[in-house]
Amino acid sequence: MTGTPPTQRPDATVLPDESLAELYDDAPCGYLTMTDDGTLVRVNETFLRWTGLRREDLVGLRRFSDLLTVGGRIYHETHYAPLLRMQGQVREVALEVVRADGTTLPVLVSAVRRSGEGRGPDLVRTTVFDATHRRRYEQDLLAARRSAEASESRMRALQEVVERLAAAATSTEVVDVVASAAGPALAARGSTVWLTRPGASGAPDPGPGGPTSPDGPDGPDGDTLALVAWTGVEPPAVRRIGLDSSLPHAAAARDGEVHVVDPPGEGTWALGLEPVTTTPGVSRLALVPLVAHGRSLGVLAVELPPGRDLTETAQSLLGTLGRQAGQALERASLRDSEAAGARRSAFLLRAATVLAAATDFRDTLERLAEVAVPELADICLIDIVTDAGPVRMVGRHGDPALQPLVDEVVRDYAPVLGDGSPAALALAGGEVLWQPRVDVEWLRGATRDQRHLDLALATGFAGFVAVPLLAEGRMLGVITFAEGPERPEFTREDVELARELAQQVALVAARAERFDVEYRASHALQAALLPPQPPPIPGLELGVRYLPASLYADVGGDFYDVLPLADGSVAFAVGDVVGHDLTAAATMGQIRSVYRALMSDGAGPAQVVDRLQASWPVLGLERMATAVFGRLDPATGEVRLASAGHPRPLLVDAAGARLLPVEGTTLLGVRIGPTPEWSGTVPPGATLLLYTDGLVEKRSESLSVGLDRLVRVAATGLAHDPDSLCDLLLTELVGQQRSDDVALLALRRPLV
């Protein structure tokens, strides 16, 4: 398609006449002329039509500024007129003219000064354009710009918060940032921060069921919101809100949306809310869920001053803040739990080290308390169950100044089965009891009298975890960890840690207890097996010693035996059964019975060894042993000796001390074979010494070194009677520290 160009220019001569007056008066703009001081001297019709003003009221009488609104007049004096003076003209300045009817007309004004050049006064020519539409546009523009500025300032505030959140390393720091975030951004009076806690975090009232057990997915009490920080407001009296509560805090946490609630009295929430807000006359409360991955980790409650509205933008800003804070919280809590995990591992490792180094059971418990306080708790109480009921073994407080009070509790208020103490409750229930906070009323029920209650309050018994010590299904005792009011409440992680610690202790306790039982049994057996003192043998002086290794009091597998025979000779033996326990003692008993029976029947030492080796499987003996058996005629000094893997006997006589060449077979219980028998004479005044390896063996050196030392020391004891020879050897060779049992048997033929 092609357009048709105009074929003819318009003919000016046929256009209607336009007089200058018409051009002036009917111009599409207002047109004003004024003198230098602003007095109007000419006004066109357009301006009069727009404003409803009359020419006769204006010309020569009014100044331009008189036609403006008050604000416009001041603007005229302070901006417009100076500009006009300085520049000689102004362009498109926005002003408002007051119409005759009092309404205003937005206008854009341009003006230019014309010099009178000596022929008349200076004049100012002014055009006035109707700017109604432009003003509307400007106002839209202004509104947009203001809203942009407002949201920019909010974005800046948010950006700052986000940066601070990013810099926060721990949950605590994140919470601090969140608590202070809303203040500047929304002119909030203050805010509180609540974090979601998994259930069983304990209602203050334990009720008839007592404190809660942490077992179960959410615990019996359900999830809660716990107050963790506040700023600008006093802390609310109620610091825990059930997640199923009808309070808006809980509602926000449940649905993940920002909730804004109206002033008290206007909504149904007022009754329930008052305990958790503290500012009198609080007008608006915004509840901002702290959300990460669709999960509410907590709620920020912002208290806004009365009359402060929350725009949609501000609400969406709060939502963003909540999401940012939620993510930061999640990140920080991951980091926290990593750090806590590392701390927990370090703690348990330290505990294990301490437990391993303990010298006995009570020491174990003492050291455990030392590790637990104050790292895990402020107070640690350990009770052990005995036949007579629980015995309070340990009570420790992290503050040395309060230790005497805990000592008093240990002394006077040990738990009694059936009382209301955490220890007794845990013993009765057989389960971990966890109560993050207890109040005075609860403590009153848990204590026995006023003094007990006073002690509990004075030591700061504000919350506790009581963990039973269970081993092999048996209840050995209970550990109670308590914390002061200043310490953060015990968390699920703390409870887990307490449980693991208790497990370690229970193992130690169980071992010790089993040991205790065995010790008593083997002690009784040994008491029967080891003659307290050999019977007096005519023509022989005897010395015997039995020293258990220090760690295992009185228990051991070493033995000695002296048996007078019917033919006037003496049978004797020194042996060493592997192990130090009941089995070792039983084995020793059997060896002794068999050897005594065989010797009584007239068997020689080698025969005893061979018969023992042969019958070992039949006897059902579980442990191997070494032994030296002998038969001595006190009258002649004739002696026969046979060894099963045992250190060689020693003879001390006038020539000195020497090991006798009693070549033994291997250990009893290892192999069957003919055993050589050594025979010789013990001269009058000489001493035959049988011993176990505990006398000569040291871990740091070879056996031959120990034997050389024995020979050297024994050589100095020629003049000693058997008893003092034993003392000499023990003093010189063994000392205070024994790692093994020692049995000694010394037989001396007196000089005639």
Next chain:
Amino acid sequence: MSAAERHHARVTGVPSGRPMVFAHGFGCDQAMWRFVAPDFEVDHRVVVFDHLGAGSSDLRAYDPVRHASLEGYADDVVELCRELGLTDVVLVGHSVSAMIGVLAVARAPELFAALVMVSPSPRYVDDVDYVGGMTPADIDALLDSMDSNYLGWSAQMAPVIVGRPDRPELGEELTNSFCRTDPWIARQFAEVTFRSDNRADLDAVRVPTLVLQCREDAIAPPPVGAYVHEHVRGSTLTVLDTVGHTPHLSAPEQTIAAIRAYLAGLA
């Protein structure tokens, strides 16, 4: 950054001459003095500057707290004079800067030799037994107008090159290039200016003072000038035969003559 840089201060004239510091009023900047200040360069050391928020001042230095009262502006003036090492200063203040001058002189009397108040008003709003020329409603209307007439007040119009054969030095300047102010700061300044009441401070002025009053002035009408003259001890009142609030623009020759006559009388 020095005070001189913050305030875009320009120092001209005779270095050994008596210093004259010209402080502009609300709504404009140091350019206001362009028809008056140069006349004094022949025998004075002339300093012009912009208040923070106006002209080429450093907007970042504006402090909403410090500048929430005229005292903050007075501190600025004192700081500037001290930094430039000025003493024996003739301080010429227009409109609100006349009151800023009153406060500056009270703060550092050792710096100032004389005060020239151009179109001053110690209080713009009428009060019992006092005529300021405006009602509280007028001030509200002014501030509303500043809020709604955002583009107008910021004076940021479409730039148009203008030619001025008679004033070639303006040839390259843009339309409305003078008196640019940061709109937000201008709004704050308006509030501080038009809600201020410095009547009580007039009594403390202890330097020779000249009050210049226009014959007609919608912002500071003649009774206000008379009030200032009455309450500043030993002051001289000169009424200029011009209309408006800015005699240094509408009647620069009269303004110069009045100031020169007064300063001559002091010497």
